[in-house]
Every structure is written in C-alpha cells, then in structure tokens.
Amino acid sequence: MxxxxxxxxxxxxxxxxxxxxxxxxxxxxxxxxxxxxxxxxxxxxxxxxxxLRCEPLATPARKAALAAALPEADWLVFTSRRGVESFTALEPPDSPPRCRIAVVGAATAEAAAAALGRVDLVGGGTAVALAATLADVGDLERRKRVLLALAENAPDTLEKALTEAGAECTRIDVYRTVPxxxxxxxxxxxxxxxxxxxxxxxxxxxxxxxxxxxxxxxxxxxxxxxxxxxxxxxxxxxxxxxxxxxxxxxxxxxxxxxxxxxxxxxxxx
Structure with a gap:
C-alpha cells in the first residue's frame, strides 16, 4: 500500500x-x-x-515451587501479559528457559518475547484454542510436562484440556485479579x-x-x-x-x- x-x-x-x-x-x-x-x-x-487491580503472588513458597518445576518442564505456558510479568518477578531469567514457551494471543506473545527472549508457539485467542494447538503440534507424547503460570482466579479450562490431551500439568498461580x-x-x-x-x-x-x-x-x-x-x-x-x-x-x-x-x-x- x-x-x-x-x-x-x-x-x-x-x-x-x-x-x-x-x-x-x-x-x-x-x-x-x-x-x-x-x-x-x-x-x-x-x-x-x-x-480491578492486579496483585502478584510473590511468596517464598511460590518462588520455590517455580524454581523446582521450571527445570523439569517441557512447555511453559502463559495466557496473559500479567502472567509473564508476574512469572519474571518470581523467576528473573538469566537466559531464556530451556523448555518451550507457548502463549495465548499476540499481546502475550509480545510480552513473553520481550521478557524471555522467544516464543515457540502462539495459540488462538482462548485457552481452549491454545490447548488444541498444543495437542496438535506440541508433541505432547514426548514433551508432556507442562508448567502453567496463571492467574489465581483463572478457571481450570486449560489444565483440563491439556490433561485430556495427555499432558502432565503443573499449575502455579503467579498473580490474582481483584475486582x-x-x-x-x-x-x-x-x-x-x-x-x-x-x-x-x-x-x-x-x-x-x-x-x-x-x-x-x-x-x-x-x-x-x-x-x-x-x-x-x-x-x-x-x-x-x-x-x-x-x-x-x-x-x-x-x-x-x-x-x-x-x-x-x-x-x-
């Protein structure tokens, strides 16, 4: 044009x-x-x-859980920009995680790429769409350990869909939204x-x-x-x-x- x-x-x-x-x-x-x-x-x-307001859940227990789960994960999943920001506050990255990174939507992808250096998979605009994309192209038979960094009040839609597709999910709530x-x-x-x-x-x-x-x-x-x-x-x-x-x-x-x-x-x- x-x-x-x-x-x-x-x-x-x-x-x-x-x-x-x-x-x-x-x-x-x-x-x-x-x-x-x-x-x-x-x-x-x-x-x-x-x-609303957003509150990071930056407790020592969550930080320890994240530090233990991340090295074992095959996939790290975000559904929002706030999730990326709260994750990096808990786990400041020295380098991009070794696991693959999957996100919902372009805005989350932009935040994850800026904070973590890359994004490996961008799903559609919903958690269900991301789960379907991961089930289709995420090689969950070999890469089945999925770490979900979510909002405390987010529904379990993504976790359920991925579990049904054969994934082994670990969910760590990294922030909450308060109306x-x-x-x-x-x-x-x-x-x-x-x-x-x-x-x-x-x-x-x-x-x-x-x-x-x-x-x-x-x-x-x-x-x-x-x-x-x-x-x-x-x-x-x-x-x-x-x-x-x-x-x-x-x-x-x-x-x-x-x-x-x-x-x-x-x-x-």
Whole structure:
C-alpha cells in the first residue's frame, strides 16, 4: 500500500471509531492509561474507570515451587501479559528457559518475547484454542510436562484440556485479579456520558457492576469468551466479542459494529 493509501486507511479508521464517540475503559489504572493513549491516537475519547487491580503472588513458597518445576518442564505456558510479568518477578531469567514457551494471543506473545527472549508457539485467542494447538503440534507424547503460570482466579479450562490431551500439568498461580469493591451508591452510567464500555476480563465485569448502575443503553465490547459469559451472567447485553484478546481485537470489534450500524439491518451479524 502506498503512502496515500495508508493515510486514507488511517483516516478511515479514526472516522469509524469517532462514530462510536466516548469509550469507558474498565481495566486496571495502569492498563487503562495505555489503552487510553492508543484510542487517542485514533481520535477516540475515553473515560477511565479502574474496575480491578492486579496483585502478584510473590511468596517464598511460590518462588520455590517455580524454581523446582521450571527445570523439569517441557512447555511453559502463559495466557496473559500479567502472567509473564508476574512469572519474571518470581523467576528473573538469566537466559531464556530451556523448555518451550507457548502463549495465548499476540499481546502475550509480545510480552513473553520481550521478557524471555522467544516464543515457540502462539495459540488462538482462548485457552481452549491454545490447548488444541498444543495437542496438535506440541508433541505432547514426548514433551508432556507442562508448567502453567496463571492467574489465581483463572478457571481450570486449560489444565483440563491439556490433561485430556495427555499432558502432565503443573499449575502455579503467579498473580490474582481483584475486582473493585461494591460501591454504595453505585454511579449511574448516564453520568459518565459514554457510548461504549470495554470489558477485558471477568474480574473487570464484576468490578464494573459493583461500581456502575447501567441506567442507559450502551454498547458493550468484551475481549473473549470468558468475559462475554461473565458479562451475560451479570445481565449485560454484549454488543460484540473480540476475535483476538488484545487492544487490536477490541478495536476491530468496535469498527465492525460502527460500520454495521451505518449499513442498517441488512448487515451480517
């Protein structure tokens, strides 16, 4: 694509997002700031409402368990950037681990490559997709010892799927996400004057409903299936789910929805 074409595409992207107007970000304070800057580059106004915080689980017992498990592992698996960061806080690497490294999604891959020097396998946007990829190409018959570095409140979906595929899994929880506490009274969504809400984890869903009374219609965008399920359990209508658990995935979902709204009822669902 030439310079003129790239410029037109950038303008088109900004215009598509601008049609969505204001976006409420519900991640941690640090992560909200990062996404706010990236939305601003695309001409989109954001409102930050931290709905969770992340806590590394840097106990001596976990550090010892990780030090014992890592040399025996054939695969080291991450499902989030926070998992990579918390792992390296517990086990600062002098060199890349000898085992192979598998991750969920591009954002986690970027974090793992920066912190550990490489990534050997990138699965799709969910734990189930990563498990399927590992079962297919991970040579689990010979490389069956899998070390999972996860969030304490992550479900056991990945561990179960890998075990069924023949893996021997060791799970070490390296961080937890803590939803914002219930507020009384909750803040009316109408007071925030937003058109879109971005939810990037089940904990963010919980923190959001703890703090906000959804008193007006709003577009709700989720980062993946577990967040979608949590939003629906909380009674939130989900407008669209990202195909990839990343900022780019959310962006794509928002652009699709805004274009579809302009096309009217004949657009694909």
């Amino acid at each position: 030439g310079e003129a074409g790239r410029g037109h595409a950038a303008v088109s992207e900004r215009a598509t997002l601008a049609a969505g107007r204001r976006v409420l970000l519900t991640r941690s304070e640090e992560d909200n700031a990062d996404w706010a800057a990236r939305f601003a580059q695309r001409g989109c106004e954001t409102v930050a409402l931290p709905c 914002a506490a219930p507020a009384e009274p909750r803040r009316p969504l109408s007071a925030l004057r937003v058109d879109n809400v971005v939810l990037a984890s089940p904990s963010a869903v919980t923190g959001f409903v703890h703090q906000v009374d959804v008193d007006v219609p709003v577009n709700v965008y989720t980062i993946g299936p577990s967040t979608t399920a949590a939003a629906r359990r909380a009674g939130l209508p989900v407008t669209a789910e990202a195909r990839e658990p990343s900022f780019e995935g959310i962006l794509e979902a928002m652009q699709w929805r805004n274009r579809a709204s302009r096309r009217g009822p004949g657009c694909p669902r």
